[in-house]
Amino acid sequence: MWRDWVVLRRRLKKFILSRLVTPILYLVAFGWGLGRSITPESGTYLDFLVPGIIALNTMNVSYMSATAVHGEKVYHKSLENYLAAPIEPTAFVIGKILSAVIRAFISTALILMIAAMFDAQLKFLFDAGRITGFFAVIFLNSVIFAAVGFCAAMYVKTFEELSQVNTYFLMPMSFLCGTFFSTSQLPELIRFFIEILPLTHTSEMLRHGVNLTSLTILILYAAILLKFSIVSFKRERNY
Numbered sequence: 001m002w003r004d005w006v007v008l009r010r011r012l013k014k015f016i017l018s019r020l021v022t023p024i025l026y027l028v029a030f031g032w033g034l035g036r037s038i039t040p041e042s043g044t045y046l047d048f049l050v051p052g053i054i055a056l057n058t059m060n061v062s063y064m065s066a067t068a069v070h071g072e073k074v075y076h077k078s079l080e081n082y083l084a085a086p087i088e089p090t091a092f093v094i095g096k097i098l099s100a101v102i103r104a105f106i107s108t109a110l111i112l113m114i115a116a117m118f119d120a121q122l123k124f125l126f127d128a129g130r131i132t133g134f135f136a137v138i139f140l141n142s143v144i145f146a147a148v149g150f151c152a153a154m155y156v157k158t159f160e161e162l163s164q165v166n167t168y169f170l171m172p173m174s175f176l177c178g179t180f181f182s183t184s185q186l187p188e189l190i191r192f193f194i195e196i197l198p199l200t201h202t203s204e205m206l207r208h209g210v211n212l213t214s215l216t217i218l219i220l221y222a223a224i225l226l227k228f229s230i231v232s233f234k235r236e237r238n239y
Contacts, residue, residue: 004099019061019107020114026053027118030180050115050122051206052179055141057111058104059199062142063170065100066149070162073153073236089233093150097229100146101139108138124209133210140218141202145170147225154232178203 008015031046073079082092116122124130152165176190177183177199183191194200198221201214 001095001098001102004096005102008099008103015103015106016110019057019110023053023057023111023114027114031118031120044121046115046118047121048207049180050111050120052203053115054108054111054138055177055199055202055206056174056179057107058138058142058202059145059170059173061107062097062100062104062144062146063149063166065103066096066146067153067162069096069150070153070156070159074157074159079236083236090230093226093229093233096150097143097146097226100149101142104138104142104146105135130209134206137202137205137210137215137218140215140222141198143222144198144218144225147222147229150229151225151232154229154236173197173199 026049027046031049034045069079112122112125124134148165148169152162156162156165176186176194177197178194179199183194183200186194198218201217205211205214
């Protein structure tokens with residue numbers, strides 16, 4: 001984790017600039033553009049949109065950060081150094097996932113700053129109970145998708161196969177899991193499957209606060225995927 005932080009610190013300006021582009025585009029296009037014609041049940045559409053963007057952003061940032069292991073494995077061959085080193089597989093996996101979580105938190109802080117500039121109502125920032133739950137949900141969501149990225153990096157053989165995970169798994173969730181509109185507007189059968197997915201529960205809790213059912217689901221996802229990540233790395237080590 002420290003190794004990844006040293007790398008990130010050297011590239012921090014570029015990372016920050018790259019993470020500003022997408023949230024600004026979403027806030028301008030959906031918050032100021034399309035959002036002016038949409039009236040949610042309470043507040044403005046911009047207020048509704050910001051938690052969805054944060055959920056979406058933490059998913060993408062943590063996933064992409066963890067999939068960098070694929071380059072170390074296939075192209076740079078530096079993963080072999082870790083495999084040969086006297087390091088516990090669990091320690092390596094947790095270090096990589098926590099590195100992705102750090103990037104997700106930095107990105108979240110940037111979005112909150114931008115949202116404040118767009119006059120979004122971020123009342124939860126002044127509520128100690130809600131803000132604790134808010135960042136706990138972000139942590140779990142980041143762990144989940146960092147683990148997904150790590151597993152994908154371990155199992156797929158080419159960059160093209162890695163991009164297919166994004167196409168078939170992440171992209172549908174980006175638009176359907178309550179990020180830009182409420183899942184209640186979906187047909188019942190589709191909503192059943194959408195509400196199983198972790199990003200739906202993340203979006204819901206970032207907007208309305210933590211609830212036990214959704215929190216338990218995220219914890220289960222995080223635990224199971226973390227276990228799969230450790231198993232996948234041990235499998236690579238045995239090879």
